[in-house]
Amino acid sequence: MMRTLVYSYQWFSLFFLIFSLCVSAFNIPRLGIMQRTHQHEPARTVSSSDSPGDDLKTYYYTQRLDHFNYLPESYATFHQRYFVNSKYWGGAKSGAPIFAYLGAEAPVDEDIDVVGFLKDNAPNFNALIVYIEHRYYGKSIPFGSWKEAMRNATTRGYFNSAQAIADYAAVILHLKTSLSAQNSPVIVFGGSYGGMLASWFRLKYPHVALGALASSAPILYFSGAAPRAGYYYIVTKDFQETSMSCYQTIRRSWSEIDRVAKKPDGLSILSTTFRTCKKLSHSSELKDYLDSIYASAAQYNNPSYYPIKATCEAIDEAAKKTSNNILGQIFEGVVAFMGNKSCYDMNKFNNPSQTNIGWSWQTCSEMVMPIGHDKSDSMFPPEPFNMKNFVKDCKSLYGVLPQPHWVTTYYGGPDFKLNLRRFASNIIFSNGLGDPYSSGGVLESISDSVLAISTVNGSHCLDILGASPSDPQWLIMQRETEVKIIKGWIAMYQADLLSIK
Numbered sequence: 001m002m003r004t005l006v007y008s009y010q011w012f013s014l015f016f017l018i019f020s021l022c023v024s025a026f027n028i029p030r031l032g033i034m035q036r037t038h039q040h041e042p043a044r045t046v047s048s049s050d051s052p053g054d055d056l057k058t059y060y061y062t063q064r065l066d067h068f069n070y071l072p073e074s075y076a077t078f079h080q081r082y083f084v085n086s087k088y089w090g091g092a093k094s095g096a097p098i099f100a101y102l103g104a105e106a107p108v109d110e111d112i113d114v115v116g117f118l119k120d121n122a123p124n125f126n127a128l129i130v131y132i133e134h135r136y137y138g139k140s141i142p143f144g145s146w147k148e149a150m151r152n153a154t155t156r157g158y159f160n161s162a163q164a165i166a167d168y169a170a171v172i173l174h175l176k177t178s179l180s181a182q183n184s185p186v187i188v189f190g191g192s193y194g195g196m197l198a199s200w201f202r203l204k205y206p207h208v209a210l211g212a213l214a215s216s217a218p219i220l221y222f223s224g225a226a227p228r229a230g231y232y233y234i235v236t237k238d239f240q241e242t243s244m245s246c247y248q249t250i251r252r253s254w255s256e257i258d259r260v261a262k263k264p265d266g267l268s269i270l271s272t273t274f275r276t277c278k279k280l281s282h283s284s285e286l287k288d289y290l291d292s293i294y295a296s297a298a299q300y301n302n303p304s305y306y307p308i309k310a311t312c313e314a315i316d317e318a319a320k321k322t323s324n325n326i327l328g329q330i331f332e333g334v335v336a337f338m339g340n341k342s343c344y345d346m347n348k349f350n351n352p353s354q355t356n357i358g359w360s361w362q363t364c365s366e367m368v369m370p371i372g373h374d375k376s377d378s379m380f381p382p383e384p385f386n387m388k389n390f391v392k393d394c395k396s397l398y399g400v401l402p403q404p405h406w407v408t409t410y411y412g413g414p415d416f417k418l419n420l421r422r423f424a425s426n427i428i429f430s431n432g433l434g435d436p437y438s439s440g441g442v443l444e445s446i447s448d449s450v451l452a453i454s455t456v457n458g459s460h461c462l463d464i465l466g467a468s469p470s471d472p473q474w475l476i477m478q479r480e481t482e483v484k485i486i487k488g489w490i491a492m493y494q495a496d497l498l499s500i501k
Helices: 011-028 117-125 162-179 193-204 230-242 242-263 266-273 285-298 305-323 326-338 354-365 387-398 406-411 416-423 436-440 473-500
Strands: 056-064 079-085 099-104 128-131 185-191 211-215 427-432 448-456
Touching: 056 162, 056 416, 056 427, 079 162, 099 117, 099 162, 099 193, 117 128, 128 162, 128 185, 162 185, 162 193, 162 242, 185 193, 185 473, 193 211, 193 406, 193 427, 211 473, 230 242, 230 285, 230 305, 230 436, 242 266, 242 326, 266 285, 266 326, 285 305, 285 326, 285 436, 305 326, 354 387, 448 473
Parallel strands: 099 128, 099 185, 185 211, 211 427, 427 448
Antiparallel strands: 056 079, 079 128
16 A cells, blocks of 8 residues: 655655554554455556546646635645546536545545446436545645655644645635536535545535535544444454354454463564564564454455455364464464465554555544443453543654544534534435444434435445445445435435526
């Protein structure tokens, strides 16, 4: 997942050292549309050119650095990348809609081929499709380079969700003006963090977006309505329902790791058993790695390849051969999930890519989600989220203090559901209940136009991924329901247009 970044090797090495020391202290599971670190990921092809598809055209909007101040430095600009697919558009004169995908914590071109919901449904709506990149990711970098943009707290200070959704509003309004498409309704789409952005965009810019589809958006984690242990409770539940013996093996493995690690040569034994690329310096490196594997398997448990099932089958099969070798069984699960490699990088999930560094900054500033191992019935060792330590680590890494309550202050809270009922409309919150992040999602409809759609077996952002012939019926029905709702929004909008002319 390493991006093409513009920074010096010396700066990268220094940041890597600091990042590696701090990141495990607040090992909050990453969001993101897709997990791209294991062998089960479906093959995708992205063009080597700037545009990832023949139907797309690439544009750069001259974006203002700061939308909320009038200081001289606020008027600095950067180039924000966006892609437009006009193949299916019915045109401005017909008032055909615009589907706008709001990019999240990754280069937006990486999501275009994966998030197929827009392209799958654009012909039916005669819709224009636009994909807008989030500031500080991909090629939408202020200050000329990633190194400069992330240099210090001053340059990083413009890196937040409020600025990002203001960017999206500016791009969409610019696009509508340039196309003379003032009567074309806009529907915004997003998944994971992007799903939060989509819902917040509808709340903050209802005059720009007619409606929003927010897939797997755990917005309740900020209001305190979501249980801190909710994420790992669902991971545990997913493994229990797949294989009770697998769950039991994983649960017993943590104490076995501790037991082996206490031996004089324990870390060497663990390093050999798990074929680590570098000798372990502490058993916590291995534990964090395994934690990330199990969380990823649950979060992205796509029905086309079911990584939990593959992992547990390998663990259970190994148990038949070596019933007393718990760590050997766990290693077979690692191989099943990650693929058979010559060695396994314990930093695989935390390597300082543009996405990981960018998201760690966002979680250390405003996206504070207090997720930990709090439940006694979890298959993970107890490790509650510690806000004091989190603040200390963020201060050490970035020189800033997190603002854990700012999201609810700015977007609504603490009783977010009541607030949505009173002033929100035209938002779909979609979730798969097998997704650990659904513990922080809106799972019950709040009003006639703030709707929750969930599926028992769904995983993270599954509904907005591209349709496949092998999709189960429940997933097909979920998407059909979402399309029906969006059609209703557009029909009502068009009726309103006629009534005021």
